[in-house]
Amino acid sequence: MTTVRHAPPAVPRPAFDAERVRRDFPLLQNTVRGKPLVYLDNAATSQKPRAVIARTEQYYATENANVHRGVYELSERATAAYEEAREKARGFLNAASAREIVFVRGTTEAINLVASSFGRRELQPGDEVLITAMEHHSNIVPWQLICGERGAMLRVVPMNKRGELLMDEFARLLGPKTKLVAVAHVSNSLGTINPIAEIVQQAHARDVPVLVDGAQAAPHQPIDVRGLGVDFYTVSGHKMFGPTGIGLLYGTAERLEALPPYQGGGDMIKTVTFAKTTYADPPARFEAGTPNIAGAVGLGAAIDYLQALDWEAIRTHEADLLAYATDRLSSVSGVELVGTAAHKASVVSFTVQGVHAHDVGTIVDQEGVAIRTGHHCTQPVMDFFGVPATARASFAFYNTRADVDALVSAVRKVAQVFA
């Protein structure tokens, strides 16, 4: 008699203890439709650790006042908490100075801010802004709006069928009329990690500034804006385990200094008369009105939480999830992956032959599995791949192989329903 011994899995088992960190996230303990929640829509928004929820509550319970205004103790406390969060954000992004960190509502507002302020100052008729074929609508539409106003042109770097940028096309499109390059660090619908350092190097060789949309990168790795050499970098707090309605715009001191204000109001001025107003220095120049103080403080707590984690171990863990999910989903008959770049974050977009993504979403939801279905605010990407929509599972460090198994088993039910 022969004993068949199964070979151990090809991918080494991760050392990261996802089961332990899951306990830090109250929402992950919930059930939906009578089943344990399997949350795989992290690219849309992430869940929050208890530390973030508690810090936000503590702020409202003990520190709430308006910032940069009152001379009283409580206002000082609120201002200190707000500015402390800015310093934490500086550390997270490895910026040179906290003055290079602007609090915004999120990546969308950050990009709109740069498009509006930079565009009004720098773009002339015939100038070009260079984006890529895999951008989120929030890194397309603001540029279309300002290009339309200024008579400038939007140019688009194409990609291949794996969802990788064509870098020779990038080099070709980067021309004397290019005034700015705006590119995603990580694609939200394909997972592709773009070669930012190379893009920056080529753009800077022509004195062209680069804005990087880091919304999908920040949840997966510590960011080093100085190492990347970017001029602008944007993140959304809620995608990196912080609150909604808060995000960061990083700009080098030199770049921010050169930008005119975005919105006018309180807190962004030096002096106001009816004849003339002089504006505050960055970052205050770009933070008109009472900011999202509690959001900033909560984001600071999220950054503290993230910085206490072992990111080398997380890198291995997420690579394992990606490889495992790719392998297991590919084994399901009729499933086709969309976005197969060599360098990917833990995002898996897929279609099921003959079944619309929304039907896939409804069916897996019945098993407690939450995934995103639709165009993911990247309609040009869907057009490029010739699909109306995809289903997308996006993983965070608190996901496990068991989550992948639940997803795959739920996706197998799709074929049963449509048999």
Next chain:
Amino acid sequence: MADLTDLYQQIIVEHNRAPRNFKKLAHPTRDAEGANPLCGDEIKLEVELEGDRIKDIGFQGSGCAISQASASLLTGAVQGKTKDEAQSLFRAVHAMLTSPPGVPVDTTQLGKLAALSGVRQFPVRVKCASLPWHTLRAALESTAEPVTTE
């Protein structure tokens, strides 16, 4: 609890697989377009009216099984009906889709369309089922604006 088999009844799955009247008309007298841009469902509906009666009807488009099956079932249900009869069917379907789960609905007028009754247990999918019906009404009322149920 909502059950998948209520939503994806056999008749829905079958109409999605082989939609009826998925065609362009040679002589349409009315047409309308419906789209739910967030969700991606799109439908173009063409109607050939003879007097007040729907002589022929065809649809084209793409979307989820619920929207496609609903459009297919619609074309079968209103063929040969007068405009008023079609409007009355619209109201009955609308009432069925929007009545709260658990409340009994009158499906006597509905025939095969009763297969859409399970949709109301899935509130986010109601807009998929109702899109073809709102598009039909727009065609009959010659509304120029594209229709949406989002």
